[in-house]
Amino acid sequence: MSLTADITELSIDPRTADLLFREAHTAYAFADTPVTDEQLAAIYDLVRYAPTAMNSQPLRITFVRSSEAKSRLLPLLAEGNRPKAASAPVVALLAADTDFHLHFERTLPQLPGAKDRFADDDARLQAATFNATLQAGYFIIAARAAGLDAGPMGGFDREGVDAEFFAGTTLTSVLVVNLGYVAEAGRNSRNHRLGHDEAVRIL
Numbered sequence: 001m002s003l004t005a006d007i008t009e010l011s012i013d014p015r016t017a018d019l020l021f022r023e024a025h026t027a028y029a030f031a032d033t034p035v036t037d038e039q040l041a042a043i044y045d046l047v048r049y050a051p052t053a054m055n056s057q058p059l060r061i062t063f064v065r066s067s068e069a070k071s072r073l074l075p076l077l078a079e080g081n082r083p084k085a086a087s088a089p090v091v092a093l094l095a096a097d098t099d100f101h102l103h104f105e106r107t108l109p110q111l112p113g114a115k116d117r118f119a120d121d122d123a124r125l126q127a128a129t130f131n132a133t134l135q136a137g138y139f140i141i142a143a144r145a146a147g148l149d150a151g152p153m154g155g156f157d158r159e160g161v162d163a164e165f166f167a168g169t170t171l172t173s174v175l176v177v178n179l180g181y182v183a184e185a186g187r188n189s190r191n192h193r194l195g196h197d198e199a200v201r202i203l
Contacts, residue, residue, distance in 0.1 A: 027149035029186030046142035058100035059135035062093040078155030088178035095171040096132030151178035
């Protein structure tokens, strides 16, 4: 069975599907157009409703906008990522809160004692990292829904970022995402995507 990109079984219109997925590209350079606080708030308002295991919601977001904060961040990025972040109006530091379980009384009230399942530090770190990484994917799609271009970057000094921005907290960094409006020639052409027949099985 071969399925084309013209799938009609979507509940969203083609323009929205293009905006969120098919026509969206990773941004590597950004225009000077500002990103508003309202747009940043709108991103999280979508992210918080997407699913996580046991409604754990460990993602914590630090938006880096000021010149002073950027000057602290840029040396901690891989050399090739520094110009990208320097051009972005806002850089999001996505982190996992390893104390996510302390919120279960509010976020999972139907399961009393849920936090006791995460008494082990290693298990808690693993759960926090996995679910925050899942939320990082939602974050990128939500940024597109807010009309922004996103440039996720895994090339950074995690220990350095944690020491510089999250010292004395229970946060550990997961991903850095540049946000803004892509500059002319600030994105690459679309690389090949695997086809349905290559990536999907129906049993």
